[in-house]
Every structure is written in C-alpha cells, then in structure tokens.
Amino acid sequence: MKIDIPEFALVLLVGASGTGKSSFAARHFRPTEVISSDAMRGWVCDDESDQAATPDAFAMLHALARTRLRNRRLTVIDATNVQPAARKSLVALAREAHALVVAIVFDLPEAVAVARNAGRADRAINAGVVSRQMRDLHRGLRGMRSEGIRYTHVLHTAAEVDAVTLTRTRLWTDRREDRGPFDIIGDVHGCADELQDLLQKLGYTITWQDKAVQVTPPAGRRAVFVGDLVDRGPNTPDVLRIVRAMVEAGHALAVVGNHDDKLKRYLSGKAVKRTHGLAETIEQLEAEPPAFVASLRPWLDGLISHYVLDEGRLVVAHAGIREDMQGRASGAVRAFCMYGETTGEIDSFGLPVRYDWAADYRGQAKVVYGHTPVMEAQWHNGTLCIDTGCCFGGRLTALRYPEMELVAVQARETYAEPLRPLGGPATPEAQPPATMPDVADVLGRQAVKTHDLGTIVIAPDNAAAALEVMSRFAVDPRWLIHLPPTMSPPETSAMEGWLERPEEALAYYRKNGVGSVMVEEKHMGSRALVVLARNPDVAARRFGVSDGARGIVVTRTGRRLFDDPAIEAAVLHQMDAAMTTAGLWDDLATDWVLWDVEAMPWNMKAAGLVHAQFAPVGAAAIASLSAAEQALAAARARGVAVDDLQATTAVRLEDAFRYRDAYNRYVTPFEGLASVRIAPFHLLASEGHVHADRDHAWHMQRAHRLAEAGGPLVMATRHRLVDLNDPEQCAAAIAWWEDLTEAGGEGMVVKPLDFLARGRRGLIQPAIKCRGRDYLRIIYGPDYDRPEHLVRLKKRNLGQKRSMAIREFALGLEALRRFVAHAPLSQVHQCVFGVQAMESEPVDSRL
Numbered sequence: 001m002k003i004d005i006p007e008f009a010l011v012l013l014v015g016a017s018g019t020g021k022s023s024f025a026a027r028h029f030r031p032t033e034v035i036s037s038d039a040m041r042g043w044v045c046d047d048e049s050d051q052a053a054t055p056d057a058f059a060m061l062h063a064l065a066r067t068r069l070r071n072r073r074l075t076v077i078d079a080t081n082v083q084p085a086a087r088k089s090l091v092a093l094a095r096e097a098h099a100l101v102v103a104i105v106f107d108l109p110e111a112v113a114v115a116r117n118a119g120r121a122d123r124a125i126n127a128g129v130v131s132r133q134m135r136d137l138h139r140g141l142r143g144m145r146s147e148g149i150r151y152t153h154v155l156h157t158a159a160e161v162d163a164v165t166l167t168r169t170r171l172w173t174d175r176r177e178d179r180g181p182f183d184i185i186g187d188v189h190g191c192a193d194e195l196q197d198l199l200q201k202l203g204y205t206i207t208w209q210d211k212a213v214q215v216t217p218p219a220g221r222r223a224v225f226v227g228d229l230v231d232r233g234p235n236t237p238d239v240l241r242i243v244r245a246m247v248e249a250g251h252a253l254a255v256v257g258n259h260d261d262k263l264k265r266y267l268s269g270k271a272v273k274r275t276h277g278l279a280e281t282i283e284q285l286e287a288e289p290p291a292f293v294a295s296l297r298p299w300l301d302g303l304i305s306h307y308v309l310d311e312g313r314l315v316v317a318h319a320g321i322r323e324d325m326q327g328r329a330s331g332a333v334r335a336f337c338m339y340g341e342t343t344g345e346i347d348s349f350g351l352p353v354r355y356d357w358a359a360d361y362r363g364q365a366k367v368v369y370g371h372t373p374v375m376e377a378q379w380h381n382g383t384l385c386i387d388t389g390c391c392f393g394g395r396l397t398a399l400r401y402p403e404m405e406l407v408a409v410q411a412r413e414t415y416a417e418p419l420r421p422l423g424g425p426a427t428p429e430a431q432p433p434a435t436m437p438d439v440a441d442v443l444g445r446q447a448v449k450t451h452d453l454g455t456i457v458i459a460p461d462n463a464a465a466a467l468e469v470m471s472r473f474a475v476d477p478r479w480l481i482h483l484p485p486t487m488s489p490p491e492t493s494a495m496e497g498w499l500e501r502p503e504e505a506l507a508y509y510r511k512n513g514v515g516s517v518m519v520e521e522k523h524m525g526s527r528a529l530v531v532l533a534r535n536p537d538v539a540a541r542r543f544g545v546s547d548g549a550r551g552i553v554v555t556r557t558g559r560r561l562f563d564d565p566a567i568e569a570a571v572l573h574q575m576d577a578a579m580t581t582a583g584l585w586d587d588l589a590t591d592w593v594l595w596d597v598e599a600m601p602w603n604m605k606a607a608g609l610v611h612a613q614f615a616p617v618g619a620a621a622i623a624s625l626s627a628a629e630q631a632l633a634a635a636r637a638r639g640v641a642v643d644d645l646q647a648t649t650a651v652r653l654e655d656a657f658r659y660r661d662a663y664n665r666y667v668t669p670f671e672g673l674a675s676v677r678i679a680p681f682h683l684l685a686s687e688g689h690v691h692a693d694r695d696h697a698w699h700m701q702r703a704h705r706l707a708e709a710g711g712p713l714v715m716a717t718r719h720r721l722v723d724l725n726d727p728e729q730c731a732a733a734i735a736w737w738e739d740l741t742e743a744g745g746e747g748m749v750v751k752p753l754d755f756l757a758r759g760r761r762g763l764i765q766p767a768i769k770c771r772g773r774d775y776l777r778i779i780y781g782p783d784y785d786r787p788e789h790l791v792r793l794k795k796r797n798l799g800q801k802r803s804m805a806i807r808e809f810a811l812g813l814e815a816l817r818r819f820v821a822h823a824p825l826s827q828v829h830q831c832v833f834g835v836q837a838m839e840s841e842p843v844d845s846r847l
Helices: 021-028 037-045 051-070 084-096 110-118 127-143 158-163 192-201 236-248 258-267 278-286 290-301 331-339 460-473 502-511 536-543 565-581 584-588 603-637 643-664 696-709 727-742 773-780 787-793 799-820 825-838
Strands: 002-006 009-015 034-036 075-078 100-106 151-155 165-169 182-185 205-209 212-216 222-225 252-254 306-309 314-317 342-346 352-354 366-369 383-385 395-401 405-410 446-450 454-458 516-522 526-533 551-555 592-600 677-686 719-723 747-752 768-771
Touching: 002 009, 002 100, 009 021, 009 084, 009 127, 021 034, 021 075, 021 100, 034 037, 034 051, 037 051, 037 075, 051 075, 051 084, 084 100, 084 127, 110 127, 192 205, 192 236, 192 395, 192 405, 212 236, 236 252, 236 278, 236 290, 258 278, 258 290, 258 331, 446 799, 446 825, 454 460, 454 799, 454 825, 460 825, 502 516, 502 727, 502 747, 502 768, 516 696, 516 727, 516 768, 526 536, 526 565, 526 677, 536 592, 551 565, 565 584, 565 696, 584 696, 592 603, 603 643, 643 773, 677 696, 677 799, 719 727, 727 747, 727 773, 768 773, 799 825
Parallel strands: 002 165, 009 075, 009 100, 034 075, 100 151, 182 222, 222 252, 314 366, 366 383
Antiparallel strands: 182 395, 205 212, 306 314, 342 352, 395 405, 446 454, 516 719, 516 747, 526 551, 526 592, 592 677, 747 768
C-alpha cells in the first residue's frame, strides 16, 4: 500500500495497543518527528506504563506538538487516538498552526493486538482494554472526515502494515524551487485588452486563432496572476482564455481571488448574489460555447490560495497573507488569501473595514497581492498591493521580480464605478499605516543574518543599551536606514617615536591579497549621513515621513547633526541643487539618495567637548608647567642641580603648547550656514541599489561631481589610488600623509579599492584610519609620545576594535540591503540598532 502524506502535517497514528503503531513510526519517520504518549509518561515519571501520569504526559505532548507545528515541522502523534475527544484537541492544534491532519488507522484484528500485548515483557495490557479500544475505534471511524481530518488511511492486516510505502508530497502552495524571474500581474477583472497591452509591454507575444490563444513569454520569464481575473470588465471570457492557456502551457501561475471563487460557485449551481460584476460576467459567458463554460468550473476550482516562491523569498496571494500562514494549508488560510481580514465594522460606503495586516507584517518573504484597489502601488513593510483599479479606469500593473520594477498600462476606459472612489476622501482604514518600530524587534538577544558576514549575534545587554540611546536621542527612526561603522587604526608602528603610520595599513591590505587601495584625506569633522529625497512626496512614500521634510542629516549615532532646522533645510536644498546640476538624479535613476559624508567645522558639534575637556587640560598643563619652569630656573640660578628636571619640564611644556595648538586648529567660529562644509565620500544607496558593488574610485568620482556643482557647501576630498605592488606609489602615499599631518591635517583613511574586500579568512577591514602625531596628542594627551608612554601605548589591543568595525560594517550594509529590497522596517531597524548596540561593547574609545 502506498500512502502519500503532505510534507507538513499532523499525522495521527490511530489504533488499539499492540497494533504496531510505534514500530510503524520508527520505520517511517525520524525519531524527532514522533511524539509518543508512552515516552511522555517516561519523561514525567520514569515509567511509561504509569497511567496516573497520563494528564501530565499529554500536557507535555500537546506542548511539543504545538511548538513543532508552529515551526512548520511534520509531527507524528503516537498514541491510541481511538476516541474522538482525544483527537479533537490534536486537530485543534493543527488548525491553530494551519496544518493538514492525516490519520493512519491500524484496524487490525483484535486477536492480533491481544496476542502481541501478551508477549510484551515491559507492560501488561489486558484483553478488556484492547477490546474497549477497538470498540471506540470502530464507533468513530466513519466520522473522522467531519472531525477535520483531511486524509484517512486504514490498514486492516499486519501484512498491509508491513507493505506500506510512505512518500511525502509538497503542499501545492510550495514552489520554493521556482526562482523566476516573474512578472506578477494585478487584478485583471475582465479587462482583456489591457491584459494584452500589459503582456506585450512586458515582452510576451500573443497569437489568436479564432477563440484559441497562444502566449509566448520572454525567455526564462513566467507570469503570476494575483487573482480576480473575472467580473466588472467587458471581456472576462478572453481573460480566462489567456490566463488559462498560459497556466496550462507552464508559462504562468495563478492564485484564486474572491471573484474567481464566486464564479466557480455559480458554475457549480450554488446560490450566489449576482453583484459586484458577476451579472455582467454571466451575461458574457452566455454568449460562449457551452463546452467552454463547462470547462471553467474545474479549472477555477484548481486555483490555490497562494504560492511560496524563490526559496521562500516571495509569496503571492490575492488579498495578502500573514507570515504564520505562508506555506500552510487550511480553510482559514484560503479565506484570508481571498478576502483578507476585516474588523467587523462597515465604513461610510457600506463596505467592510479591512484590518491592515501589512502594518504588522514582520516576515522575511516579500508579499505581493491585490484585492483592494489603490491609486499607486507602493511597498510597505515588505508587502506590495498591485491592484491599481484597471476596471475602475485606473491602471493594470505588474511587478517584475526580482528586478522590483513596476510596469503598468492605462485602462482604455472606465468599465465600472467603485463604491469607494479611487483617490477620493480617505477613510480611516485607508490611511497609510504608521511605520514605527516595535520594541520586540530590537530588544533581547538578536541573531541577525547578513549577506556579507553570516549571522551576527547582539547580546541582550548591548541591545538594551542601544535602545536606551536610540529612544532618548535618535531622530525619527523612519529616517534611520543605516548607521556607519566605526573605523580601526592600523597595527602599532614599528618605527621609534611613532604610534601610528600608514606603512602598517598598507602592509595589512597587501597581506590580505588586496592589489590596490584608495587613500583619502581624513577631514577633521563629524561623520554624518545625508538622507535626501527629491521632494516631500518621495519622503512620505519611501520613508513614511509625512511632515513635509525632504530628508535629514544625522550623526553616526543617529542624532540630528544640526540643531537649527533652518540650517538643515538649507543644506538639503543645496545638496539637491548640486545633485540636479551634476546630473546625478538622472544618472542614478532615483528619487532619493544616501550620502556618507564628513561635516565641518568640527567645533559645530565638538565645542562643548573642547571647552569641557581639552581646553581645561591644556590650560592647566601650560599654567602648571610654566610655573614649574620658572621655579626651576630660579633654583638653578641659586646653584641647585636641576638641569635634568628643567630640561624635562621644558619638553613637557612644549608638548602642552603643541596639545593646545592641535585642537585650536579646528576651533573656528561657527557662523551658521556660511560656515558649514560637507565632504561626501560614499554614495551608499539609491532606489533599487546598494552601491557596495562599486569600487571606491566610482564613489569618489560621484562625490567630486557633487562637489563641483555644490558651490562652497560641498567639498571635494583629496585622494589617490595606490598600487600596493609599486614601492614608489606606496612611498609617495606615505610622504603625502606626512605632508598632510605636518600641515595640521588629521591624517588619512586607507581603503581597499573594492568596497567589499575579502581575504583568506573572509571579510577584511573596510577602512583603516591613520592619524597624525599631533592629532593623536589630542586623543592620548600632551606627552603621549614620550618614550616611557609609547612603550605602554604600543601594547594596545586592536582585536576587539577590528572585530567590531567589520561587524558594524556588515550590519550597516545589511540594513541598506533590506531597505532597498523593501523589507519590513522592523528588519532594517534590527540591523541599525545592532550597529548602535556594538558601540556599547567595552572597547578603548581612543582607538
């Protein structure tokens, strides 16, 4: 006997004791898939035959079954299960998890069971118990279907049990191996002409011969229809011909819509209301050959609730689908996919108020759906409604996947009037949902899967620290699609008298197989991100911020850079003008960008730091050492032997003056907008693209184009490309760093030419900062470079700093990848908060 069971199901082994259920389970299922009531008794009381432990054993059995089913795991219940009451609670678990229920019934002769039990040494089960179990089994056998058990397989003899071949079949919804590419088409609603227009625009060829149609797709592509093929439009029969021909030829998939299901019920002779366009469809079908009409019912009945595609990355359903329903099968799943979910209320147009499931969506898969017409298809939390009301005079829209490109054609005319006007006065339920983070998405232990570094774990304490900082100081989190990483210094310099030099950075990349590096001047400013949309409408659509802003400038810790909103608005306006003049908006084919920049002057944000920390140290050092020097000079004049101490004091005083001069170079009066300078160096992302696939030469070229068009606001960053195998180029780069730092510059940043570079052990440092001697004096103190201090400082441990830099880099890129791919904002925030959480690790802040 061959038994097919779904790959995801609750399997009930049903039969009296001694009929071979446990042996069957051991033969056909993995040990982890089987939950045995006897084993549960053993777990709770060390005696599998102790019936007094049954309540606790079944409580554990139900808990394990619920957990496995929630995690979409095949679950087998090895218990007698002969009474409907015992099966009822298990079927309820399956319904809760949207799992099909399969019963394998062991209806063997009673004598066989009695004989087997008599031969068991581990327990004694008398014949009366077996007889009662057999009666219970036969009493409820015929009613199993009505209990909610989808498939029942009955085995009557031991030979049949031994002869079973068990195979697992995928659910119809599971097309994970089908990776596309796809053209996902919204609600057609009988608009055959527009469907043909859209298909041709997508590159499909359509050939008619009388009433037969053949559709040839572009090479490798396949269409996916989101349902509601029928009603309201002028030519439902031809829509059905086109879609059916494509599906039967393997060129398309289609899910069921509520209108399609209603037509199927009408064709099946069921009583349905001829409303919402069904009357027009019936009239159109009456003019068609009866054989064609008769063939529609089984075809429509074969349309399934939803498809899970591309390794689970894409789900298509008519009205959408929650994460916990994806890849599962139940009446509730089918109903949700056809109708969505309502609140039970009726709006002012007499229509049900729909619950906005997309506002709460947190799933990994992108969900593309229709059902509720919208003026414009827009991504929200990783979901996209592409019903743009073609039958109501709107458009028929398709999503090209994985390109994420929307393609649409205008309706030729208005075929029906919507009960709720498209683009009319918004009802409360039609308002775009608030896109705000949930504390559950960022608190506790987080395991973040990244494209570039695998899984990165965020410790609970670090996550709590990040939440504290972000909730108190950060900007509106909808703007926070990225935070830049920290940057590691090079290995300690081997040269006497130096803590950091470029030689070690160049050697690091050479050792890791990097052929060329980009060296860039390191500005003394504040690292910042410029999020810029072309207009407030783009900001509202893409970022969910509807306060009229067109962007924001934030620090690397997620705080607002400019205290004055007017300065920020002016900076964004000038950046937009520079983008337009430089032609970057058009070249990038985008309406928003994210720039990684350095903002000057430094004291715009660091004035408090200078006055509270640096200046008091400098003043105290100079005052005390000057007084000491005078006292030593007087002592020497009296003949006291203080020459060595006086020389040491003179050197320390000179270091104190150097310390004061070092920070004073960057303390210039801040006079508002006229003082602001923005030096871009990374064009991180734009619509549809994370520019990590571009090398640093590409990024600097775009930054220089922006600087050339940006007037005094936008600065170019000096840089040069260095071949690490050319000693002369390396020496020239080192000499350039020496000139920069001796002239008062902070230093330079060394980066591999490729934005994402990998060595023998995986991802390597994205950038290494090489700071000048005088700048390090600000960081480590006036006399840090005295030999006795350098000995200690050269023992600094860079391992954790380097690890943190790479992890933050990967998390920041992952946040951008998710945002660009229209993932739920909760998934973007998981990465952004992760970067901030890393900052709470105990790493020397001077590094």
